[in-house]
Amino acid sequence: MILPIVAYGDPVLKKKAAPITEDYPKLPELIENMFETMYGANGLGLAAPQVGLSIRMFLVDTSPFANDKEFTDEERAMYKDFKKVFINAEIIKREGDEWPFNEGCLSIPGITEDVFRESTITMRYQDENFKEYTETFDGIIARVIQHEYDHIEGILFVDKLSSLKKRILKGRLTNISKGKCDADYRMRFPAVSKKR
Numbered sequence: 620m621i622l623p624i625v626a627y628g629d630p631v632l633k634k635k636a637a638p639i640t641e642d643y644p645k646l647p648e649l650i651e652n653m654f655e656t657m658y659g660a661n662g663l664g665l666a667a668p669q670v671g672l673s674i675r676m677f678l679v680d681t682s683p684f685a686n687d688k689e690f691t692d693e694e695r696a697m698y699k700d701f702k703k704v705f706i707n708a709e710i711i712k713r714e715g716d717e718w719p720f721n722e723g724c725l726s727i728p729g730i731t732e733d734v735f736r737e738s739t740i741t742m743r744y745q746d747e748n749f750k751e752y753t754e755t756f757d758g759i760i761a762r763v764i765q766h767e768y769d770h771i772e773g774i775l776f777v778d779k780l781s782s783l784k785k786r787i788l789k790g791r792l793t794n795i796s797k798g799k800c801d802a803d804y805r806m807r808f809p810a811v812s813k814k815r
Contacts, residue, residue, distance in 0.1 A: 620652045620655065621652070621655055621656050621659045621804075621805060622652050622653070622656045622670040622671075622805070623670070623671075623805040623806055623807040624656065624660060624665075624669050624670065624725050624726060624802075624804060624805065624806050624807070625668070625669055625670065625671050625726055625806075625807050625809075626726055626727075626728075626795050626796055626798070626800075626806050626807060626808045626809060627726055627727045627775070627777075627792050627795045627796050628792070628793075628795065628796025628808075628809040628810060629671075629726075629796075629807070629808075629809040630809070631668050631671055631672075631673050632668055632669070632726060632770070632773070632775060633773045633775075634668070634673050634773050635771070635772055635773045636666075636667065636668055636672075636673045636674050636675045636676075636770075636771040636772075636773070637673060637674055637675065638674075638675050638707045639674045639675060639676065639706060639707065640749075641749045643674070646747070647747070649667075649672075649676075650676075650678065650704055650747055652670075653665050653667070653670060653678055654678060654680070656670060656804075657678065657680070657725075658680075659804055660725050660802075660803075660804035661683075662725045663679065663680065663681055663683060663763050664677060664678065664679040664680070664763050664764075664766060664767040665677065665678055665725065665767070666767045666770030666771055667770075667771070668770050668771065668773075669725060669726050669770060671807065674771075675706065675707045675708060675771045676704070676705065676706045676707075676771070677704075677705050677708070677767035677768065677770060677771060678702075678703065678704045678705065678767075679701065679702070679703055679705070679760075679763050679764060679767060680701070680702040681698040681699075681701040681702075681759065681760055681763055682698060682699050682700075682701070682702065683698075694758070694759075697760070698759065698760070701760055703746070704746055704747040705742075705744045705745075705746075705764070705767070705768075706744060706745040706746065706747065706749065707744060707745050708742055708743070708744035708745075708768055708771065709742065709743050709744070710740050710741070710742050710765070710768060711741050711742065711743055711753070712740065712741040712755075713737040713739070713740050714737060714738075714739045714740075714741075715737050715738030715739040715757070716737075716738060717735040717736060717737055717738075718735065718736070718738055719733040719734065719735050720733065720734065720736070720759075720762055721733050721734075722734045722762075722766060722776045723776075724766070724775065724776055724777075725802075725804070726775070727775065727776075727777060727792070727795060728795065728800050728801065728802040728806075729791070729795075729800050729801060729802075730777070730788060730791060730792070730795075732776070732777070732780055732784065732788075734766075734776050734779050734780070735779070736761070736762055736765050736766075737761070737765075738757055738758065738761060739755060739756070739757040739761055740755070740756055740757075740761045740764065740765060741753065741754070741755045741756075742754060742755075742756065742764065742768075777792065795808075796808060796809050796810045797810040797811060798810070798811040
């Protein structure tokens with residue numbers, strides 16, 4: 620089932636999410652619905668706060684990068700097979716030079732900006748079966764994970780922009796919260812009472 624994606628301005632997007640346990644109700648169904656929602660919106664990742672749930676879970680599928688000619692064959696092969704669920708994730712180390720990459724967000728349709736992030740992260744997390752891992756990720760995969768991780772920390776990519784850039788975008792962001800934006804997927808807007 621495709622879930623509505625929560626738009627910029629909703630308080631759930633600014634709240635640090637809570638950990639969950641194995642007895643979280645209907646978790647397999649939620650994960651399936653989130654993947655369906657993400658694919659329906661042509662996203663690379665989706666965090667639970669983006670569907671209105673303040674829990675520490677997000678998912679990532681970088682397979683759309685597998686067709687991008689910018690990357691080497693080896694990179695494209697890696698992106699093609701990278702699909703994961705992250706539960707109760709914690710970044711334990713960030714390293715490498717920060718580098719810019721143009722990011723967008725399903726909760727902020729129509730806006731993309733260059734964001735600087737570290738090139739390598741080490742993360743402790745659990746998968747959908749609550750098996751624990753500590754892994755290091757780099758490059759584009761680290762970037763996508765950091766973007767989604769920020770969601771469970773109550774941080775949006777626009778929060779990482781300069782104060783000048785934020786002022787320039789303020790009107791557009793306010794319009795998104797009011798439903799004055801174009802998105803070809805279902806959304807829930809904080810300043811609009813009915814669902815779209």
